[in-house]
Amino acid sequence: MTKSAVIQCEDISKRFVDGELETQVLHDINLTINAGDQIAIVGSSGSGKSTLLHLLGGLDTPTNGTVHIQGQDISALSVAAASKMRNKTLGFVYQFHHLLPELDAVENVALPLVIGGTKPKTALAQAAVLLEKVGLDHRLTHKPSELSGGERQRTAIARALITQPACLLADEPTGNLDHHTAEQVFDLMLELNANLDTALVIVTHDTTLANRMDKVLTLRDGKFQ
16 A cells, blocks of 8 residues: 555446346556545546546445555445545535535535534634635625525535545536636635645546646546546
8 A cells, every 4th residue: 555545446346237237337447546646537428437436435335346545445444434534534526516505605614524523613613714715705604595606616615625635536526617617616626736735536528627637547438548
């Protein structure tokens, strides 16, 4: 295990079985993600990009092979231990923000800290600081329905970063945004990657954004090309 590796997967494959139908999505993938890495994963629809991201984040288990997160085989952990590791070590951002509609922006961002055992008052204070960093200090008490698409996505990114994760996994994080807002959100992610040394792994169809990353990996037929 590489000392600086945040995530390391070895010979992982994934197949789905539905009755007599068996679909092999990923074939013998090897990938090491180190602190501070910038990696874009690109490929056509159905190439296995999102499936791979779920495996890297311990949200699903491979059919074969192993995924280590900070040196631990995620599949060997209990459900509770795996959840605790994900909450502490990883941040997730999706195309759809998945903010809780009944909570305002600062409460949404504070939630992972509260779940992790931080006192609510402390969590809210830290969330307010992070929202200020993403330019939303004037939106702390606004509900998701009162925010623009770009503001909701910036709030989601702040929520993903509140635990200071070792790696941020993003699935089409700008896919729902107009070009200008997408550029702003992407710039923010790169800035936080640089300032916090957080590894950044992005699944995207946008080749322009992908090419701004240090490394671009192309998935085709379940394999890296």
